Amino acid sequence: MKHYGSKAEDLKIAYIGGGSRGWAWTLMSDLARADDISGTVYLYDIDFDAAKRNEKIGNSIPHNFAYKAAETLPEALKGADFVVISILPGTFDEMESDVHWPERYGIYQSVGDTTGPGGILRAMRTVPMFETFALAIKENCPDAWVINYTNPMTVCVRSLYKVFPEIKAFGCCHEVFGTQALLGFLASDGGAPIPRHDIKVNVTGLNHFTWITSASCHGRDLFPLLYDFSRRLLSEPAKPIVHDEHFSYFGSQDRVKADLLLRFGVMGAAGDRHLAEFNKGGLYLRSPETAESWGFTLTPVSYRREDLRHKLELSEAYYSGKTPFTFKNSGEEGVLQMRALLGLGDLITNVNLPNVGQIPNLPLGAVVETNASFTCNSLKPVSAGNIPASILPMIAGISANQELIAEAALRRDRELAFCAFVSDPLMTASLDDAKRMFREMFDNTSAYLKDYK
Secondary structure, three states: OEEEEEEEEEEEEEEOOOOOOOHHHHHHHHHHOOOOEEEEEEEEEOOHHHHHHHHHHHHHOOOEEEEEEOOHHHHHHHOOOOOEEEEOOHHHHHHHHHHHHHHHHHHOOOOOOOOOHHHHHHHHHHHHHHHHHHHHHHOOOOOOOEEEOOOHHHHHHHHHHHHHOEEEEOOOOOOOHHHHHHHHHHHHOOOOOHHHHHHEEEEEEEOEEEEEEEEEEEEEHHHHHHHHHHHHHHHHOOOOOOOOOHHHHOOOOHHHHHHHHHHOOOOOOOOHHHHHOOOOHHHHOOOOHHHHOOOOOOOOHHHHHHHHHHHHHHHHHHHHHHOOOOOOOOOOOOOHHHHHHHHOOOEEEEEEEEOOOOOOOOOOOOEEEEEEEEEEEEEOOOOOOOOOOOOHHHHHHHHHHHHHHHHHHOOHHHHHHHHHHHHHOOOOOHHHHHHHHHHHHHOOOOOOOOOOO
């Protein structure tokens, strides 16, 4: 890497999961907009053909980065300045049992990739992969900055640090951005929405169970607006769900956020679909109808399969040149974070890091989500203060369970993983049913769990 004050050249970015038809294209689009950094992106994927296709797509884009598909993980990582990890741990067949098989036992999940029975099984097959990544990074690029987008975020980042304690890794999630946008809308008083970067928030908690304890815009406290908004919103029934596929499966009416604020005096900062899963199963997810009464729906794996089919068609159109690559303003901050770490502009944003005291009343070492300051070759978490007493029991319990599943997965200990499985807030099944469910879900994903005792 060469650095010339206002530019950084000859960067090497390793992308693990580089055959992606979503996140990889997002990175390409964002890198194309950054005219002060250049270099090569090495695309590594277990589906080498998918990486080769993205190599051709990336090299068709006029910008400062070249793209190269790597046949091996060490080839991609050797001497990298940045490593991006964005993988699907398993296939949609495994996700099918993660998300839908608990429904046989009356347990519903709106996402199923972070917590709940599905999140536990996903963690069990993901952690061994991240152990491999951590060891390979230690061997090939120990000084690289590692950006993780893969879920379950907390467990993934924790595993990287457990395997390679000196790793410089952090986890990125855009869920808080949507809450900032909501705050910007409320702060506008009916005018043009205020850009989210003008909304200053104190972020605390865990990934996808993130909270905001203060919010302001140009010195104005926004919590009174939030309370008014929440009371008005919940004074009427949820609006009927508009089934336009993408929005109905990923959108929400912010009713869960509003309810949590009125219950606990703190605002949930992730999307409602994620927030709902960390609460007791009977509250927001007793049934699909219960979810709709709170203004969101469950995202079926069938939709994800159909969405992949469309992306494969688009990939073929990009690859053949039939369709020009579409540049989009992604709203993601990965490239901004890279630029800040290269000394090309400071940045404060929310990320997932081990707790070194930024949240004093959670255990040291546990991965937490707070704001952090990015400067030249430096990433330091911003103190968020203590978790408010009203939500501490929930967050502390979930943090402990995520520590438990990370440890169980690293030890390949099936019995310890089951302890995390039955401790999850969504687990409402009897012990016998829980054992049966765990065995069925384990067997369906057994191709990725061969080392478990």
